[in-house]
Amino acid sequence: MSDSQVLEKLSQLLGSKGFTSDPDDLAPWTTDWRGRYHGQAAALLSPATTAEVSEIIKIANAHQLTLVPQGGNSGMVAGATPDESGASCLISLRRMNRIEMVDATSRQVRCEAGVVLQNLHEAVAAQGLRFPLTLGGKGSATVGGLISTNAGGTQVLRHGTMRSLVAGVEAVLPDGSIYNGLVPLKKDNRGYDLKHLLIGAEGTIGIVTRATLQLVPALLDRAVAWVSVDTPQDAYALLLAATNALDSALEGFEILPDVALQHVIKHIPGTRRPVESEKGWHVLIELVRDSDDQVAPTSLAENFLGEMLEAGLAKDAVIAASETQAEAFWKIRDSIAEAERAEGPALQHDISVPVSAMARFIETESPQIEARYPGTMVVAFGHLGDGNIHYHVKAPKGATAEEWYARFAQAISADVYDRVTAYGGSISAEHGIGQAKLVEFERLSDPARLNALRAIKLALDPNGIMNPGKLVPLASKPAAA
Numbered sequence: 001m002s003d004s005q006v007l008e009k010l011s012q013l014l015g016s017k018g019f020t021s022d023p024d025d026l027a028p029w030t031t032d033w034r035g036r037y038h039g040q041a042a043a044l045l046s047p048a049t050t051a052e053v054s055e056i057i058k059i060a061n062a063h064q065l066t067l068v069p070q071g072g073n074s075g076m077v078a079g080a081t082p083d084e085s086g087a088s089c090l091i092s093l094r095r096m097n098r099i100e101m102v103d104a105t106s107r108q109v110r111c112e113a114g115v116v117l118q119n120l121h122e123a124v125a126a127q128g129l130r131f132p133l134t135l136g137g138k139g140s141a142t143v144g145g146l147i148s149t150n151a152g153g154t155q156v157l158r159h160g161t162m163r164s165l166v167a168g169v170e171a172v173l174p175d176g177s178i179y180n181g182l183v184p185l186k187k188d189n190r191g192y193d194l195k196h197l198l199i200g201a202e203g204t205i206g207i208v209t210r211a212t213l214q215l216v217p218a219l220l221d222r223a224v225a226w227v228s229v230d231t232p233q234d235a236y237a238l239l240l241a242a243t244n245a246l247d248s249a250l251e252g253f254e255i256l257p258d259v260a261l262q263h264v265i266k267h268i269p270g271t272r273r274p275v276e277s278e279k280g281w282h283v284l285i286e287l288v289r290d291s292d293d294q295v296a297p298t299s300l301a302e303n304f305l306g307e308m309l310e311a312g313l314a315k316d317a318v319i320a321a322s323e324t325q326a327e328a329f330w331k332i333r334d335s336i337a338e339a340e341r342a343e344g345p346a347l348q349h350d351i352s353v354p355v356s357a358m359a360r361f362i363e364t365e366s367p368q369i370e371a372r373y374p375g376t377m378v379v380a381f382g383h384l385g386d387g388n389i390h391y392h393v394k395a396p397k398g399a400t401a402e403e404w405y406a407r408f409a410q411a412i413s414a415d416v417y418d419r420v421t422a423y424g425g426s427i428s429a430e431h432g433i434g435q436a437k438l439v440e441f442e443r444l445s446d447p448a449r450l451n452a453l454r455a456i457k458l459a460l461d462p463n464g465i466m467n468p469g470k471l472v473p474l475a476s477k478p479a480a481a
C-alpha cells in the first residue's frame with residue numbers, strides 16, 4: 001500500500017470525527033507547549049474506543065507507519081511532538097473521555113485515557129472523594145498523558161507520583177494486541193509488571209487507553225500558609241521541622257525565590273504579594289485533614305508557625321483566611337512557569353537531587369552558572385519536599401530567543417545536567433525525556449540502563465512505530481570497517 005492508501009484506510013476506519021489531514025486542524029498539535037519544537041504530521045487520528053486504537057496500531061504496524069501519541073499537549077520535553085518529516089500520524093485519545101465508574105467503597109475510579117484531570121477531580125469530588133494529584137495544567141492534561149509521563153505535581157510529598165496512584169491499566173501494544181490489566185490486584189506475581197513498564201514509557205511501547213486509579217477521602221479542611229525565609233537552607237530546615245511536627249497532615253511544601261513572585265505579579269492578572277516581606281525566598285505549605293479524629297489544620301499551622309517565627313527560622317508568615325485566599329496562594333505557585341515564559345527566553349530544566357541536597361544545589365550551583373554565562377539569571381523553584389527543582393536559566397536582558405538558544409542552550413543544559421549528575425540526581429524529575437533531553441540522557445546514563453531500555457523497546461516494538469525519537473536513544477551503528 002502507498003502512504004495515501006494507508007491514510008485512506010485509516011480515514012474509513014475512523015470517519016470524519018476521528019480522522020483529519022487538514023493542515024489547519026493539525027497546526028495546534030504539531031508544536032510543543034513551550035513553542036520550541038515544531039513538527040509536521042500526515043494526519044490526526046482520534047479513535048473513540050479501545051478497539052479502534054487496536055485497529056489503528058495493527059494498520060500502522062503492518063505498513064510501518066509511525067504514530068505519535070498525544071494527551072493534552074502540555075508536556076515540557078516535546079514528547080508528543082512529531083518530527084519534521086511529516087510522515088507520522090498523531091494519535092489523540094481526547095474523544096475517549098468517559099468516567100466509567102467511581103467506587104466509594106474501594107476508593108477507586110475507572111476511566112478512559114482522554115479524561116482531563118480537572119474533570120476527573122470534579123467527578124470524584126461529587127462522590128466525596130479526591131484524586132490526589134494536581135498540577136498547573138490540570139485543565140488540559142489527560143489521564144493517559146499523566147500515566148505515560150509518570151506525572152508528579154505538588155502533592156507527591158504525601159501521595160507519591162502517578163505511579164503510586166495507578167491501580168490498573170488497559171493498553172494497546174505495538175502489535176495491536178490489547179493488554180487488560182484494569183483489575184486492581186494487591187498481589188500478582190505473574191512475572192514482569194507490564195503496568196509499571198507502561199507508566200512513564202511516554203507512549204514508546206504502547207498506548208494506555210483506560211485506567212483504574214486510586215482515590216483518597218475528600219478533605220474536610222486545609223490550611224495553606226505563605227512563609228518567608230532568608231535562604232534555601234532555611235527552607236530546608238523548615239521542611240525538617242514541619243515533617244517532624246506535622247507528620248501526615250503535611251501535603252505540600254513548595255519553595256520559590258522572591259524574583260519568581262515578582263514575575264508572577266507582573267504578568268499574571270489578579271495576583272498580589274501574600275506578605276509584605278521581600279525576603280529572598282518563600283515557602284508555600286499546605287496542611288490537610290480528611291477525618292474527624294485529626295487535629296484541625298489551621299490550629300496545627302498556627303502553633304507550628306508561631307514556633308518557627310519565635311525561633312527566627314520564619315521571617316514572616318500568613319495563613320490563608322479563606323478558600324479564596326488559599327487558591328490565590330496556589331495560583332501564584334501554579335503560574336510561575338507561565339510568568340517566566342512571559343518574562344523572556346529561558347532554558348527550563350526539570351531536575352531532581354536528594355532532598356537533603358536540594359538547598360545546597362540551589363545555593364552553590366546557581367551563582368556558578370550565572371558567573372560562567374554572564375547576564376543570565378537562575379530562577380529555581382519547586383517541590384522541596386521531594387527534591388524536584390524547576391531550574392530555569394534566563395537569558396540576558398535583550399537577548400533574541402532563537403539566537404541565544406542556538407549559541408548557548410546546549411552548553412548551559414549540559415553544564416546543569418553535569419552538576420545534577422554529580423549530586424547523584426536525575427535530569428528528569430517529572431516531565432520525562434521526550435526529545436528535548438534525549439542526547440543528554442544518552443550521554444549521562446549508565447550502559448546498563450540504556451541497554452535495558454533499548455532491549456525492551458526492540459522486543460515490544462520491533463518495527464519502531466511507537467513515538468519514534470522519544471525517551472529511548474537509538475543504539476549507535478557500528479563504524480564501517
